[in-house]
Amino acid sequence: MQPTPTTKPLTPAAWPAVARLLTHTKGLGPVIALVLLCVAGALMNPDFATFDNLMNVLTRTAFIGIIAVGMTFVIVSGGIDLSVGSMAALIAGVMIVAMNALATGANAPSALAIVVLGIALALAFGAAFGIAHGFLVTHGRIEPFIVTLGTLGIFRAVLTWLSDGGALTLDFNLSETYGPVYYQSVLGVPIPVWVFALVAVAGAVILNRTPFGQHVQAIGSNEQVARYAAIRVDRVKMLTYLLLGVCVAVATILYVPRLGSATPTTGILWELEAIAAVVVGGTSLKGGAGRIMGTVVGAILLSVIGNLLNLTSIISVYLNAAVQGVVIITVAYLQRGRR
């Protein structure tokens, strides 16, 4: 009854190994750039290569990195999200307002309970914003660029309004309880780095090892073919935005204990950084294929550039942005062979 044939496979023994090797070298552009940069860094300033500095860099990469992992899904499926920075800011604002409100009640819950509630709230908001994007893109049939350009303004405006144009600051006691989420280390490695690693591995597994991930790639590659192959295109797209929303929430959960506040400038231009990390990592903006590990390397690469510029003072401070621009273009040039 099973129509799928089960004849013996033609096993030309050699090809999988060679092919696998090729697949792996393709992605090496950004890795090579990163290694070169690190070597240069270590030569310019021996302190660059210390474990502490490494951890500092990884910790600060965590925010953008986590968002970029979610962004990879959206971009691979053929979408884009410009709103992540303001979304993060608004989630941070909402979290702080809610947690402060809980803490001031007459019989307020314990600080720990409040922090847990705040985290849950952040995740819920991230998911809700993601679903809203997905809904407008799929059912509203509006270009993702426009939808998220619109919500970029909306999220930030609502935050500005919430904060009356100033800063929202987390209650001091809560800060004490919540702080360790950012500042604590486990086995010598800061918690944000663990979370980042976890999100990256989960992202890679989801993209490459689950049906959902394949469907995301299929939709980005050719939406029509995916539709005919009985893939629930709208649902999958919705899920990519949801996933990104959750990633933004996770990044925000790590961000709030670091700075303990949200202002109308929080998260400005994070979208460009996240998208740059994805694209520098070798994912095409046209969608269809992408590599989470590339994105991770891309995000780290961008951080390392900033770190190196901080560690050295060879160049006029005014020109920092120029150096970053040159490096981004160069890395992209190095891996242009692909496609």
Add this chain to the structure above:
Amino acid sequence: MQPTPTTKPLTPAAWPAVARLLTHTKGLGPVIALVLLCVAGALMNPDFATFDNLMNVLTRTAFIGIIAVGMTFVIVSGGIDLSVGSMAALIAGVMIVAMNALATGANAPSALAIVVLGIALALAFGAAFGIAHGFLVTHGRIEPFIVTLGTLGIFRAVLTWLSDGGALTLDFNLSETYGPVYYQSVLGVPIPVWVFALVAVAGAVILNRTPFGQHVQAIGSNEQVARYAAIRVDRVKMLTYLLLGVCVAVATILYVPRLGSATPTTGILWELEAIAAVVVGGTSLKGGAGRIMGTVVGAILLSVIGNLLNLTSIISVYLNAAVQGVVIITVAYLQRGRR
């Protein structure tokens, strides 16, 4: 690949006429939105509907509008340019520095000659930057998003460095000579509006009535097909970036006499405004087809929103950006039938 249309009239005689009518109404989304907005504006504040206010709005639209016309070509051809804002700022800076330098020499040329030289210099720089982008995109085979993200940083950094982080200000005498380019009216209509109209008409003619325009559309629609049709794809792409560079220069030439200065914040986020104007005007970011007149309407629409928000105080100032976001999404929704 374009999805096959879902419905199609069956009567052979009737459908071409209907189709043509539809093609014409399709573009009306933004126009209708603009008309509605203007009616609402006039009701809310009678000053809105005055000739002077209209001219103010059109004049300030001119910068973004002119850039957006150039951007339409790049987007239709399947590219993008994120650097236009910093490019404008840098061109303004270079112009001011050069003109001031010329004016201080021992036997300095007449102010008029200096202004003319400055304008020529701006055009030369715009063209050069455009060519650089085109070269990196075509010969470097780097994604336009990345190329222009890189140059965005580079241009702005160089300007900041030129101006020591402060403002570059045009010599007072030159300002006097140059000022009229922005402030003068011809037949009651300010010069920038004339220039904007000219650029828009020229853009529309080039896009729709010349072989070059056809080639731009063909490349955006299907690059392979264009190559097969022996179109010099690289050359055409290069020209779209060149054209955009020149448009940025023209916008800058109108901008400098307005305030007579360039600062590191000049032109920030113009890229998003210009792209939004293009997309709100009905051009898809995927390339292939676009309408210059749509872009013009889109640019005006975005300005009118800002103008209306300034003329009224119904909404908390904090929420201005939210109103803009909602309008952008709504307009996109109104014309989503196309795609």
Add this chain to the structure above:
Amino acid sequence: MSLAVRFQHIVKEFGPVRVLHGVDFALEPGRVVGLLGENGAGKSTLMKILAGYERPSGGQLVIDGAERRFASARDAEALGIVLIHQEFNLAEHLTIAQNIFLGHERTRGWLLDRAAMRQQASRHLEQVGLDVDPDTRVADLIVAEKQLVEIAKALARNARLLIMDEPTASLSPGETAKLFALMARLKADGVTIVYISHKLDEMEAHTDEVVVLRDGKFVTRAATKDVNRQRMANLMVGRDVSDMFQPKRLVTADAQVALRVAGLTVPGWVQDLDFDVRAGEILGFAGLVGAGRTEAFEGLFGLRPKRADRIEVAGQPVRIRAPRDAMLHGLAYLSEDRKGKGLHLDMTLAQNLTMMTLERDAHPWLDVKGGRAALDAAIADFGIRLRDPQCTARALSGGNQQKLALAKYLRTNPRVIVLDEPTRGVDVGAKRDIYALIHRLAAEGRAVIVISSELIELIGLAHRVAVLRGGRKQAMLGPDQLTEETLIAHATDTHH
């Protein structure tokens, strides 16, 4: 004014893969030469070299006695060599007129002479028998119309040597007849024509001689009058191909009705279509291009808006709102447009093959090994010919893509399978394999629906054939009524 062409030891390699192994033969001027070969034999590649779209890796192209190296198609066109591509080569956003003149725009001064282009485009459209406004966007055309636009585009180039790469694969008999009339006129004007097709009856009727390629090598040439269809098929495949169709198995009267559709309406396309198909039965759908067969099934599967009074699968009423509902009910629909709708050309073969069954086979992670094994099995079972199993679907020749698409849809183990033009662009050997497969599917107790424009195919395969015209069912013909004449009569409404 005709061109004489000689291929001298033409070699072509794509990366490490050699697809042409030194092809030698000559095209004599003023004749219609049929180019035959299995899928992947290298016909399209050789012709792309001749028309300047690809550069040979070795060997010479001698045209009118002089060796030529074309830098681009423009150079070849300058000599009057024009290729009608097998794959559509049209910019979807542009209009018909814009596409016809793409790269050759007529201008008046700096500006386009749109009136002249529109007018000339109309004339060429008329020549190919396409009655559509030249300002229509190509995206709004159906497959057959696009094919006609491709031909009109070639006509606008004033060819002296015209290469047609499977132009009739998506045309209906009427349009095909017009095309052959056009070919005859061109030949009379002295144009040399190279004609590629897998429809051997066309080869027999409309070529002066045939050239056979096999595995990237020249095999033989012969005057058409000296070879019949059978012989052509054998030359192509290199072995004896006979009995294309197996005897039909009887469908017992008590076999379950696998799918019953009542009152299916697809707005703008199909009205009130009723039919049913039993387990083990092969039901054909005939009709002219535009009859609405494709649309009927796209509607049924939830790919476009539709209404239906009743849909039953194995006796149970079901609702189908999306393709996934159909899949879960054991229905599968393989589109006629395999590049635009059937396969992800930029994904690997294994990814394509397993795309529809990922969720079923995941546990919970993807079964990558299983996917590779499935690919190996499908390669063997469906006779997919390829050089590198790691390649993307784009690198397969058309016929092999079709086999891969079939394998992909069959992995869902459907109860009812709908095949829309399953042998379009497929060589005889592969066609025979596909027919055998269809028989096997029916023998396994599945219901098979075949939509086809090749009447022979329907007559050879189907137990019953439904004929559609203008979106309505015109007739349901039983085994004893299946002749080409009756089918055509019902399809064109000349049956009385």
Add this chain to the structure above:
Amino acid sequence: AEKVTLGVAIPTATHGFTGGIVWWANQAKKELEAANPSLKVIVKTAASTPEQANQVQDLLAVNKMNALVILPLESASLTQPVAQVKNKGVYVTVVDRGLTNPGAQNAYVAGDNTAFGRLPAEYLAKRLNGKGNLVVLRGMPSTIDNERVNAFNAEIKKHPDIKVLDAKYGNWNRDDAFKVMQDYLTRFKQIDAVWAADDDMAIGALKAIEQAKRTDIREVFGGAGAKFAVKKVLDGDKLVQANVSYSPKFIYDAIKMTANARLKGEALPARTIIPSVLITRANAKDFYFPDSPY
């Protein structure tokens, strides 16, 4: 003496005022390093709060600074990161925007944001004889902007006949100020004075007024004492007759004070407020620095 590595963390130059900050910081670095071989000054500019937090971290981890002068982009957000480095023994001088937890800083040097808002209000009230229509251009949504505007409003409230017609954001930006002012001019037929809350915005407002050829406006009050604005006051401009000092030079003072104190191993006073002063034609020349970019 002990080697001093002094980190300076300031905002990127994005408008006139921050441009001045960067210039004055580099000025201080040049002068101090020339005078003291055992002193190293490292200037870092940041465009965003997290970036500045990163820089503070890097200055400690890698550059091994033992003193920090910081102009925080945001008070609340940088409190934690600065507290972290202070806990590791770095001497911290905070400039302009105080941290939310004063325990995180050793010394505080600042301009007076309240006076920045109050002085123009007092001046304008007097200039209009307690009666008239005002429009306000605010900066960007931020705590500083709120402080200034609140101080301004509090003072204006004392004059019931002065009406603030509207207050919209000009984002400390000439272009935005130009547009907002244009629209104010369209909307309000009688405007007596403009408080532009920053000299950059004042330029935009002035150009818009000039273009509209309006004569009802008697004063455009900017703020922060940019050199061109002080020049106008000096030259007796018709519309710009006063300003309020809020010089970016305080970063220069803070760096010098901190460096000299650390070289001697001394501490700074906990709070140094550099008062904001009303600048009029009489005292303008004391606030005019033609070499500074601001």
